[in-house]
Amino acid sequence: MREHTEIVRPPRALWVTFELGRPLGIPDDAAFQRRVVKAALDLLARTDSPLIADYPEHVPDVTDFSGWACPINLAPSQVDSLVAEIDRLATWYDRSVANLDRTTVGVSGLDMPAAGALVSRALDGDLPEAQALKEAIDDLRAYYLEAASAFPDPGTAATRKKWFWDETKLAQALLALQPKLAASADPQHRILANLTLIPATERHRLG
Amino acid sequence: MVKRLSDMPEVEANHLRRIECPTYDDTPALPGKPLAERRVAIISTAGLHKRGDRPFRPGDGSYRVIPAETQGNELVMSHISVNFDRTGFQQDVNTAFPIDRLRELAADNTVGSMAAVHYSFMGAFPPAAAEPHAQHLAGLLKADKVDAVLLVPV
Numbered sequence: 001m002r003e004h005t006e007i008v009r010p011p012r013a014l015w016v017t018f019e020l021g022r023p024l025g026i027p028d029d030a031a032f033q034r035r036v037v038k039a040a041l042d043l044l045a046r047t048d049s050p051l052i053a054d055y056p057e058h059v060p061d062v063t064d065f066s067g068w069a070c071p072i073n074l075a076p077s078q079v080d081s082l083v084a085e086i087d088r089l090a091t092w093y094d095r096s097v098a099n100l101d102r103t104t105v106g107v108s109g110l111d112m113p114a115a116g117a118l119v120s121r122a123l124d125g126d127l128p129e130a131q132a133l134k135e136a137i138d139d140l141r142a143y144y145l146e147a148a149s150a151f152p153d154p155g156t157a158a159t160r161k162k163w164f165w166d167e168t169k170l171a172q173a174l175l176a177l178q179p180k181l182a183a184s185a186d187p188q189h190r191i192l193a194n195l196t197l198i199p200a201t202e203r204h205r206l207g
Numbered sequence: 208m209v210k211r212l213s214d215m216p217e218v219e220a221n222h223l224r225r226i227e228c229p230t231y232d233d234t235p236a237l238p239g240k241p242l243a244e245r246r247v248a249i250i251s252t253a254g255l256h257k258r259g260d261r262p263f264r265p266g267d268g269s270y271r272v273i274p275a276e277t278q279g280n281e282l283v284m285s286h287i288s289v290n291f292d293r294t295g296f297q298q299d300v301n302t303a304f305p306i307d308r309l310r311e312l313a314a315d316n317t318v319g320s321m322a323a324v325h326y327s328f329m330g331a332f333p334p335a336a337a338e339p340h341a342q343h344l345a346g347l348l349k350a351d352k353v354d355a356v357l358l359v360p361v
Contacts, residue, residue: 001212107258108262109259141293149298157298201219
């Protein structure tokens with residue numbers, strides 16, 4: 001954050017306007033990323049500190065959702081449970097792993113049906129330890145979004161996140177889980193409920 | 208590499224506005240060697256680590272070690288925050304952790320060399336929780352003869 005950087009005053013900072021979470025700007029654009037890294041490293045030659053240099057390139061926002069629909073129907077009428085939804089996505093997830101030769105799933109150590117079962121049990125009132133639940137949910141989120149990136153018409157990252165929150169049983173489960181965690185006597189459950197379960201941009205979906 | 212609060216959705220900006228920032232009396236930028244003679248390490252605050260390493264926990268100010276030879280498919284992210292994009296990292300590790308770019312810059316002699324080891328913290332920690340770890344890390348960087356660090360927040 002520019003405002004935080006202005007308070008901390010590091011000797012040298014490069015200000016970029018890219019989406020939070022993408023400090024190098026554009027995935028799979030090595031030339032663009034290299035220019036950003038080089039611009040940051042070139043600041044080492046300057047001694048007029050503290051300085052914040054403005055990076056001159058910007059990445060346009062891709063927020064046009066028109067004309068994109070999830071090509072496989074995951075509406076609640078089509079799958080009757082979270083477990084079924086997770087199973088339905090497995091083939092797309094496998095395709096993503098094959099395409100990218102990598103996955104970012106694997107924080108919790110659980111396989112995805114087990115992670116889904118943990119969420120289902122939590123929804124039924126059997127709340128697991130907050131850290132275990134958070135790790136399982138992080139893995140599931142990565143699994144869903146990586147799977148969606150391998151759909152025949154994958155849209156954009158923004159449309160896939162909208163799909164996740166609009167259409168999936170997992171998102172419904174997370175929204176339903178939030179008040180249960182918020183009412184828990186365990187402060188770690190309440191941190192999860194209030195800060196690290198539902199993104200700030202999606203909290204309007206909570207009842 | 209930083210962003211501006213006014214560019215963000217108000218709910219996110221309000222959350223980030225409340226974050227505690229340390230202040231320093233003096234933050235000098237000292238002159239040093241040319242870039243082509245420097246040994247560079249990456250320090251991320253994206254909550255990255257190798258699959259199987261300890262995931263980050265709320266308030267965790269410690270770091271995880273990412274050796275230079277680590278492949279992209281070995282890295283996962285366990286940052287507690289859900290308020291930043293992860294799909295860029297899912298698609299291409301370099302979107303958040305430019306290890307391949309640094310490797311290229313070292314190969315074409317734009318930078319002198321790459322550190323043997325790189326590091327990740329998880330950004331959402333109270334500054335005091337990280338200080339002892341940061342002090343220790345400074346010693347490790349010196350031992351690796353690192354004389355430039357690319358700090359990459361998310």
